[in-house]
Amino acid sequence: xxxxxxxxxxxxxxxxxxxxxxxxxxxxxxxxxxxxxxxxxxxxxxxxxxxxxxxxxxxxxxxxxxxxxxxxxxxxxxxxxxxxxxxxxxxxxxxxxxxxxxxxxxxxxxxxxxxxxxxxxxxxxxxxxxxxxxxxxxxxxxxxxxxxxxxxxxxxxxxxxxxxxxxxxxxxxxxxxxxxxxxxxxxxxxxxxxxxxxxxxxxxxxxxxxxxxxxxxxxxxxxxxxxxxxxxxxxxxxxxxxxxxxxxxx
Ligand SMILES: [Zn+2]
Numbered sequence: 001x002x003x004x005x006x007x008x009x010x011x012x013x014x015x016x017x018x019x020x021x022x023x024x025x026x027x028x029x030x031x032x033x034x035x036x037x038x039x040x041x042x043x044x045x046x047x048x049x050x051x052x053x054x055x056x057x058x059x060x061x062x063x064x065x066x067x068x069x070x071x072x073x074x075x076x077x078x079x080x081x082x083x084x085x086x087x088x089x090x091x092x093x094x095x096x097x098x099x100x101x102x103x104x105x106x107x108x109x110x111x112x113x114x115x116x117x118x119x120x121x122x123x124x125x126x127x128x129x130x131x132x133x134x135x136x137x138x139x140x141x142x143x144x145x146x147x148x149x150x151x152x153x154x155x156x157x158x159x160x161x162x163x164x165x166x167x168x169x170x171x172x173x174x175x176x177x178x179x180x181x182x183x184x185x186x187x188x189x190x191x192x193x194x195x196x197x198x199x200x201x202x203x204x205x206x207x208x209x210x211x212x213x214x215x216x217x218x219x220x221x222x223x224x225x226x227x228x229x230x231x232x233x234x235x236x237x238x239x240x241x242x243x244x245x246x247x248x249x250x
Contacts, residue, residue: 003079006034006042012081014047017060018204021112021177021219023049026101030066033094036086041071041094043085049101050085052078055217056118056138057111061104068092073104112219113249114140116175116208117165117227119220121146121245122192123211124164128157135192136241140218145236145244148192152235152243161245162232172225173209180205188215 010032016023032044043064050060050073059076064085069092077084087094118138125148126133136147153161180188180203188194188205191214206216208224221227227249234246 001034001036001042003077003084006032006084007044007079007082010044010082011046013045013083015083016047016049017051017219018217019177020049022222024103024105025049028099028101030064030094030096030099033096035093039089040074041087041089043071043087043094044082045085045099045101048076048083049103050076050083051108051111051219052076052083054078056140057115057218058141060111060219061107062102063090063104064094065100065102066092066094066097069094108219109221110249111140112221113227114144114247115216115218116220116224117230117247117249118144118146119206119208119211119214119216120165120168120224120227120230121161121232121247122214123208124161124168125153125245126192126212128160128164132190133192134194136238143246144248145246147238147242147244149242152237153245158232158235158245162230165230165232169224169227169230172223173211174223175220176207176209177220178205178207178213179203185215188213191215 026049028045028047034042053059062073064071070090071087075086134149138146203215205213207213229250232247236244
């Protein structure tokens with residue numbers, strides 16, 4: 001089904017996860033229901049604690065419960081500011097009206113730990129090479145990686161980055177979220193993803209205490225000590241732009 005057709009006439013979803021990352025459950029309103037095959041449905045809600053697939057993050061998962069139905073959230077997709085939930089029926093069929101939303105916390109925690117780890121790798125790469133880094137892309141699902149412009153790092157450099165990141169995780173540092181208007185954004189010109197930022201009226205900034213602020217719409221842990229055991233296990237050259245560093249957390 002065409003996403004543009006699904007969201008036609010819908011107001012932008014209120015993205016609660018941007019400001020309140022700790023919200024695990026929420027009462028929201030389903031404003032649109034469209035059936036899909038195999039007992040699946042497309043839903044639009046007025047507000048969301050679910051992070052959609054995007055910015056390197058896989059979608060949040062979880063479940064929605066109304067008075068007469070329950071569905072599992074399989075995927076959330078952002079279509080020009082309107083989030084579309086692709087869900088599978090567990091009991092009954094979803095209807096327009098109030099709904100109780102609940103995140104799959106285990107999945108959220110894992111993705112948040114990986115996302116904070118990716119920012120930490122940016123920081124360690126930049127401080128060890130003494131050069132600002134430019135990220136190209138990232139993936140925080142299975143086979144997590146961060147992509148950078150430039151030459152493939154040596155295994156010695158990779159070990160140094162891993163060593164520093166591990167030390168910082170063991171020391172711990174708070175992660176804070178703040179917001180800047182677009183005029184204030186020039187202070188971020190050394191951010192690893194500055195070249196890739198969308199032109200928004202407001203930028204969300206994620207800062208690991210003691211590190212450079214990074215514009216980011218993703219979910220994070222509140223302290224890097226929660227990342228756990230980090231390993232950088234592989235690099236891979238990507239012909240057109242640079243390389244990827246693959247990492248894992250345990
Ligand atoms: Zn980020």
